[in-house]
Amino acid sequence: MSKILPLTLNNVFYRVGEDRLIQDVSLRFEAGPITLVIGPNGAGKSLLLRLCHGLIAPESGSIAWGGSDAVQAAKHQALVFQKPILLRRSVYANIAYPLQIGGVLRDTEIVDRVQEALKLAGLEHIADRPAKVLSGGEQQKLALARARAQRPEVLFLDEPTANLDPRSLKDVEALIRALHKAGTKIIMTSHDMAQVKRLADEIVFIYDGRIVEAGPAEKVLRSRHIKY
Numbered sequence: 001m002s003k004i005l006p007l008t009l010n011n012v013f014y015r016v017g018e019d020r021l022i023q024d025v026s027l028r029f030e031a032g033p034i035t036l037v038i039g040p041n042g043a044g045k046s047l048l049l050r051l052c053h054g055l056i057a058p059e060s061g062s063i064a065w066g067g068s069d070a071v072q073a074a075k076h077q078a079l080v081f082q083k084p085i086l087l088r089r090s091v092y093a094n095i096a097y098p099l100q101i102g103g104v105l106r107d108t109e110i111v112d113r114v115q116e117a118l119k120l121a122g123l124e125h126i127a128d129r130p131a132k133v134l135s136g137g138e139q140q141k142l143a144l145a146r147a148r149a150q151r152p153e154v155l156f157l158d159e160p161t162a163n164l165d166p167r168s169l170k171d172v173e174a175l176i177r178a179l180h181k182a183g184t185k186i187i188m189t190s191h192d193m194a195q196v197k198r199l200a201d202e203i204v205f206i207y208d209g210r211i212v213e214a215g216p217a218e219k220v221l222r223s224r225h226i227k228y
C-alpha cells in the first residue's frame with residue numbers, strides 16, 4: 001500500500017542566479033519499478049533528486065506527493081548521498097541512533113530492525129566497529145542499511161556506487177535489489193551505462209537540466225537521443 005507515492009513534478013524550474021539549472025521538468029514516479037535518473041556529469045541529476053526530496057525548493061512549478069502533505073511525505077522517504085555522512089559511532093549505533101531519536105519504536109523493535117538491516121547489508125560481523133574506519137564500500141552499505149531501518153517507502157540514491165571497487169559495486173547493487181524486493185521504491189542517479197542496463201526498470205534521461213526521455217528502460221535505451 002502506497003503511503004506517499006506517486007510523486008508528481010509539474011513544470012519544475014530551478015535557478016541559481018542567472019543559471020537555469022532545471023528547466024520545465026514534468027515527471028511522475030509510481031510505486032514499483034527501479035527508476036534510474038541518468039545523464040552526463042552536470043546534467044542536473046543530483047539537483048533533480050534534491051528537489052524531489054525537498055532539500056531545495058523549485059523556483060516555479062510543483063512537486064507533490066499523492067495525497068500526503070510535505071511533512072507526512074518527509075517521514076516516508078530517505079536520501080543516501082554518494083559520500084555517506086556517518087556518525088562517529090559504531091556501525092550498530094549508526095543504524096540504531098536515528099531510530100532511537102525518532103522516539104516512536106520500542107527498544108525491542110529497534111533491536112530487530114537493526115539486526116535485520118545489518119544482515120541484509122552483510123555487516124553483522126563488523127557491527128561493533130567504528131563507522132569511520134570502514135572502507136568506502138562498507139560505508140555505503142551502512143548508509144543503505146541505516147536507510148532501510150527507517151522503512152522508507154521511497155529511497156533516493158545519488159550515485160551510490162561512484163568510486164567503489166568492482167566487488168563493492170556488486171555488493172551495493174545486490175543490496176539495492178534486495179531493498180527493492182523488500183518493497184522500497186528506488187529512485188537513483190547514475191552515469192554508468194553498464195549499471196543502468198543492469199538495474200533500471202525505468203529510465204529518466206536528463207540533459208542540460210531538461211528531460212530528454214523518460215519511460216520503460218528498454219524503450220529509453222533504444223532511443224537515438226541517449227548517446228553520450
Ligand SMILES: Nc1ncnc2c1ncn2[C@@H]1O[C@H](COP(=O)(O)OP(=O)(O)O)[C@@H](O)[C@H]1O
Pocket residue numbers: 016019021039040041042043044045046047048
Ligand atoms: N548551488 C549551485 N549553484 C550554482 N550551480 C549549481 C549549484 N548546484 C549545482 N549547480 C550546477 O548545476 C548543474 C547540475 O548539477 P548536478 O545536479 O550536480 O549535476 P549531476 O548530478 O548531473 O552531475 C551543474 O552545472 C552544476 O555546476
Ligand SMILES: [Mg+2]
Pocket residue numbers: 045046047158159189
Ligand atoms: Mg550528481
